[in-house]
Amino acid sequence: xxxGLFIPCYIDQFYPKVAIATMELLEKLGCEIVxxxxxxxxxxPMANSGFASLDSGCDKNFVANFGEVDYIVSPSGSCVLHxxxxxxxxxxxxxxxxxxxxxxxxxxxxxxxxxxxVTAHFPHRVGIHQSCHGQRGLHLSSMSELVAxxxxxxxxxxxxxxxxxxxxxxxxxxxxxxxxxxxxxxEAVSVKMGKDRVAEHEANEVEYITGVDVSCLMHLxxxxxxxxxxxxxxxxxxxxxxxxxxxHLNNN
Amino acid sequence: xxxxxxxxxxxxxxxxxxxxxPDVQMERQLPEPSAILPQFVKTLESIGGKAVVINDVxxxxxxxxxxxxxxxxxxxxxxxxxxxxxxxxxxxxxxxLEPVFTAYIEATLGVAENGSVWLYEHQLxxxxxxxxxxxxxxxxxxxxxxxxxxxxxxxIDIAREGYGVFLAGxxxxxxxxxxxxxxxxxxxxxxxxxxTG
Amino acid sequence: MDPKKFITLYRTxxxxxTVSHSKAAxxxxxxxxxxxxxxETLWFVREKRDRAVQQVAEWEQLxxxxxxxxxHTLSNLHAYLTQFEQQAQANGIKVHWAxxxxxxxxxxxxxxxxxxxxxxxxxxxMLTEECHLNDFLIEQGVEVVDTDLGERIVQLRQEAPSHIVxxxxxxxxxxxxxxxxxxxGTEKGNNDPQYLTEAARLHLRDKFIQSxxxxxxxxxxxxxxxxxxxxxxEGNADMGAHAADIHIACMGIEKIIPKAEHxxxxxxxxxxxxxxxxxxxxxxxxQRPREGQxxxxxxxxxxxxxQLGRPDFRNxxxxxxCAACFNTCPVYRRSGGHSYHTAIAGPIGSILSPNLDMxxxxxxxxxxxxxxxxxxxCPVKIDIHVQLWKWRQVLTAEGYVPTGKxxxxxxxxxxxxxxxxxxxxxxxxxxxxxxxxxxxxxxxFNPWYKQRDMPAAPKQSFRDWYLKNKQ
Numbered sequence: 001x002x003x004g005l006f007i008p009c010y011i012d013q014f015y016p017k018v019a020i021a022t023m024e025l026l027e028k029l030g031c032e033i034v035x036x037x038x039x040x041x042x043x044x045p046m047a048n049s050g051f052a053s054l055d056s057g058c059d060k061n062f063v064a065n066f067g068e069v070d071y072i073v074s075p076s077g078s079c080v081l082h083x084x085x086x087x088x089x090x091x092x093x094x095x096x097x098x099x100x101x102x103x104x105x106x107x108x109x110x111x112x113x114x115x116x117x118v119t120a121h122f123p124h125r126v127g128i129h130q131s132c133h134g135q136r137g138l139h140l141s142s143m144s145e146l147v148a149x150x151x152x153x154x155x156x157x158x159x160x161x162x163x164x165x166x167x168x169x170x171x172x173x174x175x176x177x178x179x180x181x182x183x184x185x186x187e188a189v190s191v192k193m194g195k196d197r198v199a200e201h202e203a204n205e206v207e208y209i210t211g212v213d214v215s216c217l218m219h220l221x222x223x224x225x226x227x228x229x230x231x232x233x234x235x236x237x238x239x240x241x242x243x244x245x246x247x248h249l250n251n252n
Numbered sequence: 253x254x255x256x257x258x259x260x261x262x263x264x265x266x267x268x269x270x271x272x273x274p275d276v277q278m279e280r281q282l283p284e285p286s287a288i289l290p291q292f293v294k295t296l297e298s299i300g301g302k303a304v305v306i307n308d309v310x311x312x313x314x315x316x317x318x319x320x321x322x323x324x325x326x327x328x329x330x331x332x333x334x335x336x337x338x339x340x341x342x343x344x345x346x347x348x349l350e351p352v353f354t355a356y357i358e359a360t361l362g363v364a365e366n367g368s369v370w371l372y373e374h375q376l377x378x379x380x381x382x383x384x385x386x387x388x389x390x391x392x393x394x395x396x397x398x399x400x401x402x403x404x405x406x407x408i409d410i411a412r413e414g415y416g417v418f419l420a421g422x423x424x425x426x427x428x429x430x431x432x433x434x435x436x437x438x439x440x441x442x443x444x445x446x447x448t449g
Numbered sequence: 450m451d452p453k454k455f456i457t458l459y460r461t462x463x464x465x466x467t468v469s470h471s472k473a474a475x476x477x478x479x480x481x482x483x484x485x486x487x488x489e490t491l492w493f494v495r496e497k498r499d500r501a502v503q504q505v506a507e508w509e510q511l512x513x514x515x516x517x518x519x520x521h522t523l524s525n526l527h528a529y530l531t532q533f534e535q536q537a538q539a540n541g542i543k544v545h546w547a548x549x550x551x552x553x554x555x556x557x558x559x560x561x562x563x564x565x566x567x568x569x570x571x572x573x574x575m576l577t578e579e580c581h582l583n584d585f586l587i588e589q590g591v592e593v594v595d596t597d598l599g600e601r602i603v604q605l606r607q608e609a610p611s612h613i614v615x616x617x618x619x620x621x622x623x624x625x626x627x628x629x630x631x632x633x634g635t636e637k638g639n640n641d642p643q644y645l646t647e648a649a650r651l652h653l654r655d656k657f658i659q660s661x662x663x664x665x666x667x668x669x670x671x672x673x674x675x676x677x678x679x680x681x682x683e684g685n686a687d688m689g690a691h692a693a694d695i696h697i698a699c700m701g702i703e704k705i706i707p708k709a710e711h712x713x714x715x716x717x718x719x720x721x722x723x724x725x726x727x728x729x730x731x732x733x734x735x736q737r738p739r740e741g742q743x744x745x746x747x748x749x750x751x752x753x754x755x756q757l758g759r760p761d762f763r764n765x766x767x768x769x770x771c772a773a774c775f776n777t778c779p780v781y782r783r784s785g786g787h788s789y790h791t792a793i794a795g796p797i798g799s800i801l802s803p804n805l806d807m808x809x810x811x812x813x814x815x816x817x818x819x820x821x822x823x824x825x826x827c828p829v830k831i832d833i834h835v836q837l838w839k840w841r842q843v844l845t846a847e848g849y850v851p852t853g854k855x856x857x858x859x860x861x862x863x864x865x866x867x868x869x870x871x872x873x874x875x876x877x878x879x880x881x882x883x884x885x886x887x888x889x890x891x892x893x894f895n896p897w898y899k900q901r902d903m904p905a906a907p908k909q910s911f912r913d914w915y916l917k918n919k920q
């Protein structure tokens with residue numbers, strides 16, 4: 001199957017290692033990867049700020065890049081959710097096809113590839129952060145508010161990684177506080193929320209915090225670095241793609 | 253145009269196309285009949301009430317008699333418990349009810365899922381009585397307890413009398429730093445006698 | 450942060466005194482220990498809610514049922530209000546209609562004057578808060594005693610409630626103790642909640658007994674029977690309503706439900722969602738006035754018909770005022786109700802208030818990360834987080850977003866729609882960050898950097914790497 005790799009703008013620019021890990025992982029799992037070279041952004045930053053009306057340029061570019069693949073996979077729950085809910089295009093059929101065939105990485109692995117075995121090795125204490133849009137939007141896992149059976153696609157995969165000790169924070173799915181432009185327009189609340197998340201993971205003495213959304217991780221990482229913490233953030237793609245112990249994985 | 257007309261015109265113009273009213277019947281698991289009384293007792297106790305299961309009202313009658321020996325104003329509404337306080341009637345002023353220490357009232361039914369009892373106005377004699385007394389004693393026939401609110405509303409007719417209330421436990425508040433305090437403005441305590449005989 | 454500092458934040462209509470949510474939140478968070486306390490206290494209520502709902506296996510079905518009943522009701526509101534009015538009048542209840550807050554307040558004032566009433570008690574009614582009834586009556590020389598303990602506390606402190614179910618949740622017991630010492634003569638420094646509640650009981654008991662007119666809210670009004678239900682834990686609504694010779698119940702048009710049997714659904718959902726109790730202590734069903742009493746209902750619009758006409762936002766009118774959305778909202782818990790500068794704060798307030806005044810409340814839909822937790826706890830399945838997003842689009846289209854933001858967004862949209870420009874901008878941005886970090890590492894001009902480090906700026910973007918290694 002031809003899988004279009006959708007790399008969100010800020011991952012392309014600031015966290016290429018996440019994109020590399022995603023690509024390598026999908027190739028290991030047998031996918032033929034297509035990376036459209038002119039992709040930019042899904043349009044979420046504008047839309048969530050009230051400017052969905054400005055998104056037509058982004059949308060057109062997205063459809064131009066991803067119109068010809070069977071699936072589109074991205075290491076980002078929130079970007080995938082945005083495309084699913086808000087992608088529109090003069091050729092609505094094309095847009096619909098994309099909306100119906102775009103997946104976040106972990107759900108693609110569990111639901112489409114239906115991978116049973118994950119040959120990854122990551123012998124570290126890892127805390128999982130439930131990114132909101134992936135969880136409540138894409139239903140990557142059950143939600144603490146609902147009376148429903150528990151499940152988690154990311155955890156399902158992480159539990160197969162040898163050596164990994166997974167922990168959950170006390171408030172299993174409270175938001176990290178990034179929220180797009182919220183992170184600067186409501187800076188005080190955003191940081192306070194992030195600090196509280198970090199504190200719960202630190203209480204579990206983790207070495208890494210992981211999740212499916214780099215935006216959350218970027219925000220938590222900013223707080224961790226500012227406080228001089230030894231805890232690092234790492235995207236789930238990097239864990240699933242790892243086969244050796246990796247040293248402190250900061251950029252470059 | 254009166255305000256009523258203004259509002260109703262706006263509603264008619266703005267309400268959406270008619271959506272269907274669903275049936276309230278839904279699939280759910282009801283507890284075993286034998287579990288209903290214990291569930292009621294457990295829930296009532298968890299909300300600050302006290303439950304006593306008795307076979308014969310004679311026990312209550314004696315307790316009531318004894319309490320009349322003290323200084324406090326005891327109000328009994330139930331003939332089977334002894335002398336009825338016929339002075340308590342619906343038109344009675346609040347000031348006359350203020351001194352009521354304990355009130356004995358009978359309830360129509362109980363609801364196991366939340367430990368509440370339903371009281372019709374005629375059972376209260378005066379609407380203020382179960383609120384203004386310091387301590388409330390309810391007599392309830394155990395066989396009237398239903399599992400959930402759905403069954404309760406099937407059995408009662410809320411339009412039959414001028415007032416009715418689902419009463420669950422003693423009055424309470426947690427308005428001060430979320431500390432639960434039993435005894436706010438209504439009764440400070442609730443005792444429910446569950447009569448099995 | 451001294452809670453009294455927030456008094457001036459909440460005094461609408463007086464938009465000049467309104468501070469934006471983000472500014473108010475910043476002030477609130479300055480006292481971090483107090484913020485933690487406020488956050489933990491409300492999270493505790495969320496946890497109580499979770500424990501209660503987990504006991505009801507059919508909980509999600511109940512929510513769906515309640516949602517559909519309310520959706521249906523809104524689509525048939527005209528007929529139900531007509532039926533309700535007829536039935537209520539047949540029960541001997543006098544029905545009044547108020548197009549707006551001022552009319553609502555005047556109706557109540559008229560009744561007070563007609564009956565030459567001096568002593569008025571009021572139990573919790575968010576509608577009367579919305580209409581600023583107390584302030585209005587005070588201006589007219591009528592004093593109303595709020596009898597809900599939390600409301601009485603904030604009334605004595607001349608503050609607005611900060612939560613629709615737990616009005617004094619922003620106060621610590623020391624604060625309450627000080628207030629009661631000042632106004633009720635309780636022991637200085639005695640913070641025991643039991644002691645303080647007892648003092649309030651004695652203080653208000655007399656007010657109930659002497660009351661001539663009682664004002665209550667309405668939790669549910671039943672079209673089929675023409676009666677209404679009032680839910681409390683304290684018993685204060687009943688103490689006033691049964692003692693007074695005049696009972697006025699205030700309701701928004703959306704409080705109608707079709708039939709008595711529907712109460713079974715709503716009463717199972719309400720208290721569990723609000724406080725984690727299976728039911729409130731008292732669920733009082735008022736059908737007819739008691740002997741010797743006059744009973745009145747004031748049915749209020751105040752912007753509700755307008756909201757009814759907004760397809761995207763109409764179902765915010767399903768709200769049963771449980772505040773579960775407040776308790777779960779990570780933003781509300783860390784900013785407090787007063788930061789929202791409206792009668793109803795939290796997530797639901799942020800989708801109701803812009804309808805009343807877009808200009809004054811333009812900041813509220815942005816006081817959210819759109820995490821979606823609110824929609825999950827809503828007992829009537831209002832899609833709150835979706836409506837928050839939609840309000841953002843409306844407010845932007847109406848021009849209520851700061852110019853700077855608009856310019857930045859237009860710029861961003863342009864760059865992101867043009868791949869070559871995007872790539873150039875990205876490359877330049879990363880270069881500046883590497884070579885001149887002081888540009889972005891600036892607490893004054895870069896809000897991100899105030900309390901967070903910037904991400905490192907790699908030399909290669911992923912695309913660069915891909916072209917080099919994969920093609």
